[in-house]
Amino acid sequence: MFLKNVWYVAAWSNEVGRKLLSRQICEQPILLYRKQDGSPVAIGNMCPHRFAPLGRGKLIDDTVQCSYHGLRFGPDGRCVLNPHADGQIPGKMKVRSYPVAERHDMIWLWLGEPNEADQSAIPDFSCNTDPNFRRIDGVFEVRANYELVTDNLLDLTHAEFVHEGVLSSEAITSSKLQTHQAGSTIWSNRWCPTGDASPAWKVAFNNYDKPVDQWLYMRWDAPAHMLLDVGLTPVGKTRRDGIWLYGTDVLTPKDAFTTYYFWGFARNYEIHNPAVDDFWRSSIKLAFEDQDKPIIEAQQQMMGRRTVSELNPVMIAADTAATRARRTLEKLLQEERPGAVLRSQAEPPLSLLRKHVDSRVPVQPVV
Amino acid sequence: MFLKNVWYVAAWSNEVGRKLLSRQICEQPILLYRKQDGSPVAIGNMCPHRFAPLGRGKLIDDTVQCSYHGLRFGPDGRCVLNPHADGQIPGKMKVRSYPVAERHDMIWLWLGEPNEADQSAIPDFSCNTDPNFRRIDGVFEVRANYELVTDNLLDLTHAEFVHEGVLSSEAITSSKLQTHQAGSTIWSNRWCPTGDASPAWKVAFNNYDKPVDQWLYMRWDAPAHMLLDVGLTPVGKTRRDGIWLYGTDVLTPKDAFTTYYFWGFARNYEIHNPAVDDFWRSSIKLAFEDQDKPIIEAQQQMMGRRTVSELNPVMIAADTAATRARRTLEKLLQEERPGAVLRSQAEPPLSLLRKHVDSRVPVQPVV
């Protein structure tokens, strides 16, 4: 049901520290923490002795002490201390240890065979650590299958209805949705020249009320790693004359009906202004938590335990990207075998950006 | 599990208007509203595009706009607007449209084949719209299978125990329960001459404290359409000398373990006195919500997911009507086939009444 040979985001870097963090990734109980040297660790969260959650325990140096009987486990998952009686440690007294990588301010976790964990397969979200950007981030827990959230993110036509009066604009609505695919990477692009900005963006752009060029470019990599490039600029101008941001939209299945939604907004303007942080933070809360999340969860409730394909949905043109992603994922799941690691086909967004920040490309879509 | 070729009550007329009303009838998600001309509409509540509940959307003229992607559906269930891109509407983009009829101040919905929806098969509840009666009504949601609620309503012997001090009286308890059947219509009649009124009825009858003749006649049609004729009069007198009311007790399965109970009380006395409305409203709240509902839901909890017949109940004489209804329903379910529409065998209560209001019949039971 879940791809194994991919990197999943388990947490934002700032969520993991010297306090134990329990997560469930693709139905597997995971425990996250940092060693004294700062490096992140992900091990199984279920004690092999009596199945207590290790996350209720204590971090002692680089080891985790179970809160029930005090067995201690190291970063490699092996039991390193049995405090009882003879102190003998059976060879099987260990939890799984997961390869992790800290990249783009996120903790990535590999569910597949450890020796196939190739960090070069991590999709590029380098906007999150670039000093020229200011990022805000967070995580939502959504009571819906992760593909329903993907549908929501890849199909920006819902803005007009779900986000009416906030993120909707006639120029966006009437723009054409273009879908591209290279390997398993998919883009869903909306290029919206010469129109009114949506209300939220108008405020963000100092209440600029002349026509603007707007863009919403969404990149998808399997299973649900999305990067949104969204912004506006005065008509005919370059990015440097406008404002824009990169949105991290990475979904990690908790289980078949629950999803962690790791979101980030890395903007290129007023990067030292906390009021702008607050503006976007409350916009996101409004747009996702109050608008998208309820409808997605209502969708899942309506579907019950049935999948989208069991329900045989009727498609419209706006579904092209979401349907491609769904089919690509289905194919990858069917064909998955050890040793085959997915790689994003996308040129890193920042290198693309730097090449073109003063030109009309990539204001207009590159792919 | 549910009869199809019957009319189900989906709502009281006063519940349906220019605001979308979501109901679930026999496990099917249903959306109810009125067109601009006032006529009621029932369509499927699950958008065929991405399965969002249409009930979260907006009513625009006679159409419903989905709150997610803005597809609009007409009263016949067909998509009439796709606001995106080319605006093309696939032929399959439609929800089911259900035949509805507004009769006796209730919205009746047909679950079977639309071309077999014969409104003459709707049982007679004309007391609800007769200007000589004053009606109060409402709907309860009961967390129990609808047949358990039928048992409760058809077997009035529980009054003495469940409604002790409110609706119980020695005269009712000691009266004989008579069961009749014509076609699939069943009556469960209690004729209780010369006795004390139950406490609630004594209050209703101006604290009359001489002996009265009382009656409780319950009519049942499949699957769970009941009409109660209940009242009292001084001993030996006609209806005109007493007070009485018609109780609508119509049960519609939400699912196997949840039931909508549409109740109405149409009384023939003090029809312009709101204090009497309040009296009966609080009596019903006390009798059903505080007394019947908890015991019925406790029954269901005790049964878990097992059915009554799986549990092999031990019968007593008082169960005759309930058992007949249960068996009649079982037989109808087994024999159900397209084209066979059930019809109530009962003479309409008002015509029956008008013939006899000044005689001892139907104070004493007709059937």
Next chain:
Amino acid sequence: MFLKNVWYVAAWSNEVGRKLLSRQICEQPILLYRKQDGSPVAIGNMCPHRFAPLGRGKLIDDTVQCSYHGLRFGPDGRCVLNPHADGQIPGKMKVRSYPVAERHDMIWLWLGEPNEADQSAIPDFSCNTDPNFRRIDGVFEVRANYELVTDNLLDLTHAEFVHEGVLSSEAITSSKLQTHQAGSTIWSNRWCPTGDASPAWKVAFNNYDKPVDQWLYMRWDAPAHMLLDVGLTPVGKTRRDGIWLYGTDVLTPKDAFTTYYFWGFARNYEIHNPAVDDFWRSSIKLAFEDQDKPIIEAQQQMMGRRTVSELNPVMIAADTAATRARRTLEKLLQEERPGAVLRSQAEPPLSLLRKHVDSRVPVQPVV
């Protein structure tokens, strides 16, 4: 899944009286009350007529009147009154009646064949009624399988971690755990000479701060009847010089994932001092409700519906007693057949005590 030919504790004696008490024992709905002569009764709690829980009804003399239709059932489970119509009572109108015994201030219930209910098979908990002891008691409902609670009670090595700063002490931690078995009775003994008392016991022993000899002896009988003998005395002294108590730890499955934990503490010191009652009552609340219960319930949540053996636990030496109990129980379940009644092999604790209260035995373990 549950042993049948054993006595289960259904309640403490003080819980059962002239008020109906509903319990669920091994998934069976049970109703408990006392007859007018004070003797306890246990009958099925589901009315055979319409499956209402009898526990919502009324106790009338020695019979229970169902709150729904007023059928009355006697202590032998037979219906003794049908208040309706002809009043006939079908022969099948009865609920099961369970053999019960009141012993050691507990109500014991026999789930197996009634004619095999041999009260001599009830394990000895006579400390609970001995006038030389003062008992406090109660019942917890734990959302975990009863064997997980047995694990917790039989394996006292968790004290150091779960009860750190309350019931832990270096002397206990470093003591050897000795396991004995006779028939199906198992002992798990910790004899901890010359060490510091745990914080709670130090307070109990008038803040005595010299080294003490401590003991924790736990006796287990199937399916989960445990008696703890725990205390301390100045080094080298007898019991008479110290303080100790008997802990009743009897587990009764409500269902596969819920357990009644009947606990009692019968102490031999300051038996007329209510402040000591309060001290132990709050210590138990802290130790079990705030410390053991959360970790046991977290264990069950981690396991979901999987059993311990399905999860293939990795053992350590400290698990010896718990593992023996688990295997003994599994064997008893496999071999259970009518007529084979389990009997505790243990010498009654009080007779053992009286023989030795002034010697070093049984301060040091007898078995």
